[in-house]
Amino acid sequence: xxxxxxxxxxxxxxxxxxxxxxxxxxxxxxxxxxxxxxxxxxxxxxxxxxxxxxxxxxxxxxxxxxxxxxxxxxxxxxxxxxxxxxxxxxxxxxxxxxxxxxxxxxxxxxxxxxxxxxxxxxxxxxxxxxxxxxxxxxxxxxxxxxxxxxxxxxxxxxxxxxxxxxxxxxxxxxxxxxxxxxxxxxxxxxxxxxxxxxxxxxxxxxxxxxxxxxxxxxxxxxxxxxxxxxxxxxxxxxxxxxxxxxxxxxxxxxxxxxxxxxxxxxxxxxxxxxxxxxxxxxxxxxxxxxxxxxxxxxxxxxxxxxxxxxxxxxxxxxxxxxxxxxxxxxxxxxxxxxxxxxxxxxxxxxxxxxxxxxxxxxxxxxxxxxxxxxxxxxxxxxxxxxxxxxxxxxxxxxxxxxxxxxxxxxxxxxxxxxxxxxxxxxxxxx
RNA sequence: GUGGGCGUAGUGUAGCGGUUAACACGUCAGGUUGUGGCCCUGAAGAUCGAGGGUUCGAAUCCCUCCGUCCACCCCA
Numbered sequence: 001x002x003x004x005x006x007x008x009x010x011x012x013x014x015x016x017x018x019x020x021x022x023x024x025x026x027x028x029x030x031x032x033x034x035x036x037x038x039x040x041x042x043x044x045x046x047x048x049x050x051x052x053x054x055x056x057x058x059x060x061x062x063x064x065x066x067x068x069x070x071x072x073x074x075x076x077x078x079x080x081x082x083x084x085x086x087x088x089x090x091x092x093x094x095x096x097x098x099x100x101x102x103x104x105x106x107x108x109x110x111x112x113x114x115x116x117x118x119x120x121x122x123x124x125x126x127x128x129x130x131x132x133x134x135x136x137x138x139x140x141x142x143x144x145x146x147x148x149x150x151x152x153x154x155x156x157x158x159x160x161x162x163x164x165x166x167x168x169x170x171x172x173x174x175x176x177x178x179x180x181x182x183x184x185x186x187x188x189x190x191x192x193x194x195x196x197x198x199x200x201x202x203x204x205x206x207x208x209x210x211x212x213x214x215x216x217x218x219x220x221x222x223x224x225x226x227x228x229x230x231x232x233x234x235x236x237x238x239x240x241x242x243x244x245x246x247x248x249x250x251x252x253x254x255x256x257x258x259x260x261x262x263x264x265x266x267x268x269x270x271x272x273x274x275x276x277x278x279x280x281x282x283x284x285x286x287x288x289x290x291x292x293x294x295x296x297x298x299x300x301x302x303x304x305x306x307x308x309x310x311x312x313x314x315x316x317x318x319x320x321x322x323x324x325x326x327x328x329x330x331x332x333x334x335x336x337x338x339x340x341x342x343x344x345x346x347x348x349x350x351x352x353x354x355x356x357x358x359x360x361x362x363x364x365x366x367x368x369x370x371x372x373x374x375x376x377x378x379x380x381x382x383x384x385x386x387x388x389x390x391x392x393x394x395x396x397x398x399x400x401x402x403x404x405x406x407x408x409x410x411x412x413x414x415x416x417x418x419x420x421x422x423x424x425x426x427x428x429x430x
Numbered sequence: 431g432u433g434g435g436c437g438u439a440g441u442g443u444a445g446c447g448g449u450u451a452a453c454a455c456g457u458c459a460g461g462u463u464g465u466g467g468c469c470c471u472g473a474a475g476a477u478c479g480a481g482g483g484u485u486c487g488a489a490u491c492c493c494u495c496c497g498u499c500c501a502c503c504c505c506a
Contacts, residue, residue: 008497063504067431085506114506119431121500130506197503213502267505288506315506343464374464382466393464407466 012118012126022331027158027319028111031131034154035109038146040133043108045089051079057088057302059269061204068116082115085268086132086313087295088302094136095304104137104307111316123318132292134311136299141238144274144294145245147310151278151290152256158319159328162281163289164257167246168264169239169273170207171227173297176272179230180206186224193220210263218263226262235273242274270295274310280322289322290314336366337388338427339381339407343374344394350418351392354402357420363427365390382407388427392418 009015016024035042051071058064070082083089090108093099099106111131120126133150135143148165155163171179184206191199193216201208210221231239243260250256258276266275275293292312300306323329338358342351348370355365366384368377374393381389391403396418404426405413416422 011497068504116505118504119502120498121502124505128506132506291506313506318506341465373459375466376459378464378466380466389466391465395464403465405465413465 010126012120014125014127018333022333023320023323023329024316026331027316027323028131030157031109031111031154031314031316034150034157035131035133037153038107038133038150040107040109040135040150043090043093043110044112045083045086045093045110047113048080048082049089049092051081053088053092053302054081054084057091057270057298058085062267062269064116064268068118070115070117083112084114084116086110086112086114086130087134087268087270087298087309087311090132090134090311091136091295091299091302091304091309094307095299095302100137100305100307102137105135105143106137107133107135109133114313123315123321125317129316130313131316132311132313134309136309137307139238139296139308141242141274142245143310144238144242145249147292147312148246148258148276149249149253151292151312151314152253154314155278155289156253156255158323160280160319160322161326163278163322164259164281165276165278166259166261166264167242167274167276168261169228169231169235170265170271170275170293171231172235172272175230175232175235176207176227179225179227182225182230183207183209187217187220190216190220207265208267210265221263224262228260228262238273266291266293270298270301272296276312278314280325282322282325288315289318334364335385335387337363337386338390338404339366339368339377339384339386339388341368341374341377341381341389341391342370342393343377343391344397346397347392347394350397351390354390354392354418354420354423358424358427361420361424363424390423390427 032042051069054069055065060066064084069084071079072081073079090110094106094108109132111129113127113129115127117126118124131154133147135147148167152165170176184202187194187202187206187209191202194202195214195217198209198212198214198217201212209217210224212218212221228236228239246258264275264277271293273294273296276291277288278290279287280289290312291314292310294308294310296308297306298309340351340355342348351367355367358365366386368380372380378389385408387406387408389405389407391405396402396415399415400418401415402418402423403413404416404423405411414426416426
């Protein structure tokens, strides 16, 4: 007995079906327009890069690099990785193409798939899509504010309610060392209360203790020393200025609210100073719609002439999940202007020509399935939601006409000379 | 990597030891002479996730695996 074979999409990845495309288009289009409104230009980078780029950029010790990358060796022996995030590739492109010679800052955005090997669950997939913006080459806190503002503008354009913004500063490399000593001291005092995972963090990455979900760790975090109290002069000034700008913006975006969260830290090594997250109001487990921050050391780390940068990445799937949850879905695909129905052999050929002629006149025309009964073709046309049915049978051919019938309303069917301009004109009427 | 729920036609479900696995939606075809939306009729479509076991008998009980969803973790 032969085994019947069948394939499903691999674990954690999914098809975006025709019925979902209108909503996807809407979200992507909103993202694109938002970015363009702020003067950001689109960049597309390859879907895979040198593995070393991510090890260097994202950080060898991060979870992403340690256990979530789709890495492979190609036939030529190069080590490549399906991009797990967008910032490092954009920075690589900035360096490679000498963008430091362009007027600074260079403002870039992308809408692209990302890949991470992880256990899938709600809002978390092995392939997901991100809309991201990066502003490189200018250290000003105005850009920190701008990046956050873009995110807010995007959320608002999508009419998502209840999204809150949390921000924090993780300081500069120099000040962070001093801070970490204090933080470690603080947590060490309660070491026996910590979980095994958190005890491990105490050694490896004490900052992550701050955003532990464990109740004991959270309690200890609440009176832990705060990063912002350890900021150096320049970083402190940057932070204060950012808050001032956000206050000013808050007066314009009336429902814009942000909260300073001293426990907010991020899992990618390249961040310094400002970090932020956007999260939806519901208490699901995927709490992050957006994540971003400043990454001043990154360009230098990747071998470029040092240039500061800031940006965010936002998960499109999570945005869509939230739109659906809030039932803000009212997008429909555009239907065709006309469906062509044809009966008889001569008519079939003529209908193919007519469709081509109408499309040349910028109309969208869908062909009803050939070889089916008139009734079946009418049913098809109706379901396609085309605005008109154009009927060509051998009878019409003899008389040199086509029958045009409105489908959405109960309009009269009329005969029109079998002439593309005349028919196009009739179909263009609303 | 760790836990829990669930896996029956394309989709959503019913059946939970006993003969041809049911219903709805969808698909296709019809309801006379070339005309849709409603309605009616009919057809196609399921090796009941896979493998093993218990039993005279399993979609139904047990085990293993796989998938999926949810949670931890991590993050978008």
